[in-house]
Amino acid sequence: MTSPRSTTTCTARRNPPRRAREPPSSSSSSSSSTVAVAGAAAAAPTQIAPFPLDDLLLPSSSSSFPPPQPYSNTSDASLNLRVFLRVRPLDAAPRPRRNPSGADSKLLRGRSAPRPKVAKGKSGVCLIVNSASSVTLSAPPPLSSTSALLDSKRIKSEVYNGFSFVFPPESRQPEVFDRVMDPLLVDFMSGKSSLLVAMGPTGSGKTHTMFGCPRDPGMVPLALKKIFSYAVGNAARTTDDNFPRTYYISMFEIYSERGKGERILDLCPDGVDLSIHQLTIKGLREVMISTLAEAESLVACGMLKRTTAATNANSQSSRSQCIINIRCDRKSLLDGNDLSLGSAVLTIADLAGAEREKKTGNQGSRLLESNFINNTSMVFGLCLRSLLEHQKNPRKPLQKHFKNSLLTRYLRDYLEGRKRMTLILTVKPGEDDYLDTSFLLRKASPYMKIKYSNLDDFSGLSSQKRSNLTLICPENFKRRKLNDLELAVENCDASANEDSRESKRDIVVDDSEKLQEIEPSQVLNSSSESLATLDSKVGHYDDLYAQLQRVTRNEMIMRNFAKALWQVLKQYKQKLLESEGAIEILKETIGKKDNEIMELQKKLEELSSYSSCQMPLFVEEFSCRVDDQSTCHATRPQTANSDTADSVASSDSRWQNNVEPIEQGSKNVLSRDYGGKNIEFGESGVWEISCPVDLTESANDPLIGSEETCVEAEGVASNDTASDLHQIGHKEEVNNSNTDCSYSLVLESPKHPAKVQCSERLLYEPHGYQEINQEHNDSKGLKSAQSESMCNGSSKGNKGPILANDSKRPLGSDVLLNEDPETKNEFQVKELPEREKHDSTSKPCNVKKSKRRLLPASTMLLKEFTGPDIDTDKPKQERPKASAEGTGRSNGSISLIRLLNALPK
Numbered sequence: 001m002t003s004p005r006s007t008t009t010c011t012a013r014r015n016p017p018r019r020a021r022e023p024p025s026s027s028s029s030s031s032s033s034t035v036a037v038a039g040a041a042a043a044a045p046t047q048i049a050p051f052p053l054d055d056l057l058l059p060s061s062s063s064s065f066p067p068p069q070p071y072s073n074t075s076d077a078s079l080n081l082r083v084f085l086r087v088r089p090l091d092a093a094p095r096p097r098r099n100p101s102g103a104d105s106k107l108l109r110g111r112s113a114p115r116p117k118v119a120k121g122k123s124g125v126c127l128i129v130n131s132a133s134s135v136t137l138s139a140p141p142p143l144s145s146t147s148a149l150l151d152s153k154r155i156k157s158e159v160y161n162g163f164s165f166v167f168p169p170e171s172r173q174p175e176v177f178d179r180v181m182d183p184l185l186v187d188f189m190s191g192k193s194s195l196l197v198a199m200g201p202t203g204s205g206k207t208h209t210m211f212g213c214p215r216d217p218g219m220v221p222l223a224l225k226k227i228f229s230y231a232v233g234n235a236a237r238t239t240d241d242n243f244p245r246t247y248y249i250s251m252f253e254i255y256s257e258r259g260k261g262e263r264i265l266d267l268c269p270d271g272v273d274l275s276i277h278q279l280t281i282k283g284l285r286e287v288m289i290s291t292l293a294e295a296e297s298l299v300a301c302g303m304l305k306r307t308t309a310a311t312n313a314n315s316q317s318s319r320s321q322c323i324i325n326i327r328c329d330r331k332s333l334l335d336g337n338d339l340s341l342g343s344a345v346l347t348i349a350d351l352a353g354a355e356r357e358k359k360t361g362n363q364g365s366r367l368l369e370s371n372f373i374n375n376t377s378m379v380f381g382l383c384l385r386s387l388l389e390h391q392k393n394p395r396k397p398l399q400k401h402f403k404n405s406l407l408t409r410y411l412r413d414y415l416e417g418r419k420r421m422t423l424i425l426t427v428k429p430g431e432d433d434y435l436d437t438s439f440l441l442r443k444a445s446p447y448m449k450i451k452y453s454n455l456d457d458f459s460g461l462s463s464q465k466r467s468n469l470t471l472i473c474p475e476n477f478k479r480r481k482l483n484d485l486e487l488a489v490e491n492c493d494a495s496a497n498e499d500s501r502e503s504k505r506d507i508v509v510d511d512s513e514k515l516q517e518i519e520p521s522q523v524l525n526s527s528s529e530s531l532a533t534l535d536s537k538v539g540h541y542d543d544l545y546a547q548l549q550r551v552t553r554n555e556m557i558m559r560n561f562a563k564a565l566w567q568v569l570k571q572y573k574q575k576l577l578e579s580e581g582a583i584e585i586l587k588e589t590i591g592k593k594d595n596e597i598m599e600l601q602k603k604l605e606e607l608s609s610y611s612s613c614q615m616p617l618f619v620e621e622f623s624c625r626v627d628d629q630s631t632c633h634a635t636r637p638q639t640a641n642s643d644t645a646d647s648v649a650s651s652d653s654r655w656q657n658n659v660e661p662i663e664q665g666s667k668n669v670l671s672r673d674y675g676g677k678n679i680e681f682g683e684s685g686v687w688e689i690s691c692p693v694d695l696t697e698s699a700n701d702p703l704i705g706s707e708e709t710c711v712e713a714e715g716v717a718s719n720d721t722a723s724d725l726h727q728i729g730h731k732e733e734v735n736n737s738n739t740d741c742s743y744s745l746v747l748e749s750p751k752h753p754a755k756v757q758c759s760e761r762l763l764y765e766p767h768g769y770q771e772i773n774q775e776h777n778d779s780k781g782l783k784s785a786q787s788e789s790m791c792n793g794s795s796k797g798n799k800g801p802i803l804a805n806d807s808k809r810p811l812g813s814d815v816l817l818n819e820d821p822e823t824k825n826e827f828q829v830k831e832l833p834e835r836e837k838h839d840s841t842s843k844p845c846n847v848k849k850s851k852r853r854l855l856p857a858s859t860m861l862l863k864e865f866t867g868p869d870i871d872t873d874k875p876k877q878e879r880p881k882a883s884a885e886g887t888g889r890s891n892g893s894i895s896l897i898r899l900l901n902a903l904p905k
């Protein structure tokens, strides 16, 4: 640590040294006191007399403002961030400075400082101070008629209020000091760290406010002056505070040279480039000061060293973020102990002002500096905005914007709300400055809503501790360990009463509330220890108390976390139980299904026993019986080569050809079509129609049983309807030998001829065909006619019209069979002209396809047996081919036989 005297001979690195001027004093008395202070301080030791808080709270002599109140004494526990606004005088145009010469002037090397451009004829203002906390910002009138039109809908003026105080242009530095700096000083001397930041566009007066000039000193010189004046004043007094304070100053700037990243420069004499680690800057010199003169000299050297340059907006524009730290350390020197009782730091930051390239006219490296300055300002604003949003909605995480610049990394504690900060915004009220001013006010005015409710930066002085023990927290207790503190307590109080100490420690550790109840006077009376010793003990109890609070807070956090974890585990357990219940139900269902499968397998095994039996031959039968007992009966014979699917197909065709009208007595069957499933009745009467089994359908799929039964009737006469043809009943017959089966309908056609669509498909495994016998049975006399099945060679694939030319038909009628190209199985039956001549009673009919398809129960049952492999709705071509092995019989067919046997007769 360099002594202050050695630092007075500093070497200005960048800016040439200014001519030292006597700092002006507000009054002659203060001036004389300053001199006296300097003289006294020169002879005084480095430790400065204690700082009485009461003196600070006295009305300020330099102004008529009410006495400053320390922020921490405000009744509002969650004090908002204080945001002051200072409006620069409009006519305080920056005076162009002479170009700094010499090697120190790196930034202005090789060119003269440009004169700031002063707008001509624009003397209007855009900012008006309404009250002590409110301003109105008005947009300047548009320059052209076009922009006037465009801007006509814009908001002309905005009111910003809620500022802690608005300093009008005519306000003086001491007024600003009283409002802004004095309360900070009170806190600072009370052991609380704080930060004052000046923000604003370039040339708005930040540096002027913070540092001022020798004739008009700013916040820093005035603060130093006040600190040392009180220190010296109290040194002459007798005071009960035996702990003198020591003050240190450190200064540094963060700058960017030619855009090569951020750098830190120690502004103290002989300072070098530094680096930042966490919140501390490695190698930063801290100069202990004991007099005001030393402090002012040190600050002046630092300001001369600071990087500045001339721009169009400011002849001496700051090109870096400048930070000054004033630290107050308090130590106990009693009993030979050198024990730090805590320290507070007052940080003052003068940020470089945001710049617009258009205004500053910066180019080259100056433009790169502008980028760095604007970027830092933006990051600083982002940090505050994030803090505000986080406080509004704690679910929003506090963004880590501070990582993006060295300045914000250094000020992290303040930007995350752990330490108190004060903002002073500086603006220019000119119309030309409207954009800059508007931007700053819009961005920074919301920061007033930032609250300080959880500060962890309290370091105590003895007087403060005695009055409010619960608020005291050491400045740097984070860096201390509990064991060290206990050891320090023992060292500093070797002569203290052991019992008293133990009891106090127990009080602190066991019950913090009891500690608050201890009156310092009682402690003093009951103990022979000196006040200083007691204070040191209390300070260490505070450390313990802080540790205790931290442990308690951690315990609460862990407890809440455990509770939440327990709830989650309970929910998982409940879900697990539900899943186990569902698994049990599924197991039961599976067991039932297994039983059913077992039963079905047994049935199938029984059915498979039929496989050894000889499969009866196909019998296709068509019978049509009328009410007068006459029966038309057609039987298809078994063909010789019916073991194959082709033979079945051919037999199908023959059967189609075999469809013919049958005339029986007065009842005339005009036509019937097994394949087309159309039967037309020429006259009224009661008809029983027995639809035979369509064995041809079974040819391709032996697994399919009774496929469908469609019955539809409608009258053919013009006025008839389907209701004229009544279905009286039906029956299904299957003989015991399973060789034939039929589905019979009893229909009544009382008035007019009608047509009936009727079909039943019972699918057997093809085995063979018998000869077809057509019989006509009549109760009065048996008329039988046998005919061979006719095959005109058309197969299933034959799509052309088929002329049924069966010479052996009883009535010798020709029927034209048109194969439906879609289904290939349904045919339309039309009578030939010869048939019309032959039968005068016949009428042409309009054959319509069946529109209603009914699945018989047997089909559905068969589906149940055989499963999804059987799909009767599929076209025949898609079904699996039947096994050509005529001897074998599939399970489906066997199941079908059993089903048919089970049908009610």
Ligand SMILES: Nc1ncnc2c1ncn2[C@@H]1O[C@H](COP(=O)(O)OP(=O)(O)OP(=O)(O)O)[C@@H](O)[C@H]1O
Residues within 6 Å of the ligand: 087, 088, 089, 092, 093, 094, 095, 169, 200, 201, 202, 203, 204, 205, 206, 207, 208, 209, 314, 316, 317, 318, 319, 351, 352, 353, 354, 426
């Ligand atoms: N309140 C004021 N009263 C009188 N003069 C002022 C006031 N504020 C600023 N000025 C003058 O305006 C000029 C620019 O001020 P200053 O250098 O402080 O601006 P700045 O905001 O620090 O700019 P930059 O960000 O570029 O450093 C200075 O010459 C200063 O004397």
